[in-house]
Amino acid sequence: MIDELLNPASSSRVYVECLAHALATRYVSINQAPSFSAFHGDARLSQKAANRVLEKIEASLKEDISVESLAVETGYSRAHFLRLFSATTGLTPHQYVLRARLNRAKQMITNSDADIIDIALECGFSSQSHMTTLFRRKLGFTPAEVRRERRTGCLSRTSVQQVTPDTVGMA
Template sequence: MSIQSKNENGSFGSFAEYWADGDWAPHVKMLHTGKRNTHALALLEQPAGAFPDPAMPEFHIQLVQRGNANLRMSFEGAEVRTQLNAGALFMAPANTKVDYEVDGPQKFVSLAINKALADRFRDQADIDLPKDFGQLHAQKFHDPIVEALMLRMLDQALLEHPTSDLFLDQATNTILTTLLCRSEIIPVIEEAPIVLSDDDLAKVSEMIEEQLDESFSVADLARLTSLSDWHFGRAFKNSTGLSPHQYVMRRRIARAKEMLGSSKMSIAQIAYACGFASQSHLNDVFKKKVGTTPRIYRMERRN
C-alpha cells in the first residue's frame, strides 16, 4: 500500500495534525500533543509499504517497539537502507520531506519535537552545539536513555494522569539535551555545504556514463568517494544542482535522444540500452521530460 501526504497543499502544519487527520490516522493507536505545542507523541502500527512524511518544522524521532523489517529511507537526495529491530532509533531532520518504505509490519513510538524548542536549547547552552543532529539523521542508532524515556512517555500519555503533561514536557527536554550532546560525539554535518572534489565528481560521472544501461544505487556511487551515502547525496546535489537520481535520469534521456536520432535500434532496444526498465518506462519519462514520445521525436529528427 502507499500513503500520500497532503502537506503539499498546506493541509497540515505539524505531525500532530498529520497523524490525527491525514492518511496515517488509521494506523495511529494513541496520540498525545503537548499543551505548549513543543512536542507530539504517537503510537503507530505500520503495515508494509511506502509512507512519505511531509516537511514539518519538527524533528521526528522514531523508536521501533516491534518488528524486523527492512527500511529504505530517503531524503534530500540521500538514501539509507537498514534492518529495523526493537530498540532501534532513527531521526529525520526538520523541514525535510522523508520517504520511508518497509517490507514488513512495524510497531513504533514517534516523537515530534518542535524545531523552535531545539533552537532555544542551543541558544541557551554555554557550548557551541551543532545546528543539526549530525549523522544521527543518516543512520539508525541505539540510546538507552532516549529509549527508556520514550517508553515512559508512552506509559504516561496512556495513563492521562494530571501530572502526565509535566512529565512529558520534562522528558522531551531531556531527550532533546541527550541528542544534542550525542551529536557532539558523532561527527556532525559541516556548516558549509559539502561538495564533491573534482576527482570524485569525475569518477562518479564516469561510472554513471559507463553503466548507464545498468542498475546501480546511491551506495554504489558513494563507494567511489570517502562519504557516507547520506553525505554523498547532499554533496552531489551541491556540486551538480541535481540529486543523483535526477542526474542519472537526465543522462539516460540525453542518451536516448542521441540514439533515437542516429541508431536503427528499436525503441525497446534503446530503452534497455539506456537503463530503462521497459519501453513503457522510457515512454513515460521521455514524454514528461521532453514533451513528446520517443516515436514522434525520432520521426521529427529523421524528417
Template sequence: MSLDSIQVFQSLNSSPHAHLEQSARLGDGLNAALWSNHHDIREYHAPDHHTLSCYIADGTGTFRRDRPDQKGSPGKLCVLPAGHESAWVINGRIRLAHLYISPEQFALGCVTLLDREPRTLQLQENTFLDDARQADNFRRLIGLNWHEPGERLLTSSLAHDMLSHALLTQVGLRDGLRLKGGLAPHLCRRLVAFIETHLDEGLSLGQLAELCALSEYHFARMFRSSFGMPPHRYVLQRRLQRARHLLRESAVPLGDVALACGFASASHFTNRFRQAMGATPGEYRQAFA
C-alpha cells in the same frame, strides 16, 4: 520548470503593454517565449533561472535604466543570469524572443559540456551583445511552429544547441569563490565517468556513495552541492540525453534504446521520455527522420 514559476516571463506577462505571441515548454528545463511590447518599464529581481534574450525587431528605444546611453537594436542579445538585478525602459516598440533555462539544466551542461563543477562557474551578464550565430539561432527558433508536435521537437533540439553555445561563449569562473562542502574534483570526475559507462545498468545511491567512500546521506548532500541536482535526477537526465542521441542518430529499435539507457521496460522509458519532452520516443525519432 513551468512558465508560471519563471519570474522574467511573469513580469512581462503582468504588463498591460506586453503581448505574448507564443510560448512553449520544451522539456529538460527549457522554455521559450516570443513577445512584443511598447512604452513600458520592467524590472527583474534575482530570478532563479537564466534568460537568453534576442531583439527580433525594433528595440532602438530600449535601454537599461542604469545604462541609458546604450540602446538596443534588432539582432542584439542580452544574457540575464539567475540572481541578476535589472530595470528596463522600453520607449517605442520592440519584438523579442526569450529562452528560459533552469539552473538544473545549466548545471548539467557545465558538467557534461565543460567538465566543470557547476558552482565554480557563472553565466556572465551581458547587455546588447553581438553574436551572429546565436541571433541566427533565435531567428530559426521563432520560424518554427512550437505547437506542431514534429516542429516542437526540432525547437527543443535547437534550444539545446543555443544553451550549449551560451555555455561555450558566455560562461566564466565565479568571482570570489569560496567553496564549502561538496565533492572533491577528482571524485566528481570519477562519478561522471562511472555513470556514463554504466547508464545501461540499475545504478543505486549506495553504489555511487561507495565510490566516494561516503554514507548515502552525506553523499547525496555533497553530490547536490557539487552538481546542482540530486543524484537520481542527474542520472535520469544523462539517460534521456543518451536516448535522444540514439533516437536521432541510429535505427536501434525503441526497446533496445530503452535497455541501452537503463530503463527497466519500454513502457517506463516511454513514460519518462514523454514527461521530459512532451512526446513519445517514436514521435521524437519521426520528427528527426
C-alpha cells in the same frame, strides 16, 4: 627565527625548535583537516571525486545504479555523499542518472535506426513504456516523435530542446 637560531644562547635553539614544530603542525592541520565549508553546508565533491562518480554513471547507465555504489567511489557515507552530490550538480543522483539516460536515449534515437525498445533497454529503462512515459513527462514529446522528425528532417521543439536539470526535476 633565523636570528634566534644563530644566537648562541641555548634557550634560543629550543625556542626555534618549538616554533618550527608549531609551524609544521599548523601546516599539516590545514592541509588534512576538512575545510571550513564541510561544516557549514556549502561543501562539494572534489573535482576528482565528481569525475569518478560521473564517469561511473555514464559507464553504467544500462545497469541499476545504487547511491551506495556511487558513495563507495568517493569514500563518503551514503548520507554525506547525497548532500555533496546535490551541492555539486544541483541534482540528486536519481535525477542526474535519469537526465543522463534521457540524453543518451535521445541521442541514440536521433543517430541510429535501432528499435526504440532496444534503445530503452540499452539506456537502463525497465521498458519501452517506461522510457516513453518519462520522455513525455520530462521533455514533452515521445521517442517516436523524435524518430519521426529525424526521418522527415523537420526542425521543431524536439530537435532543439535539451534535457536540463529543470526538465528532469522531480515531478
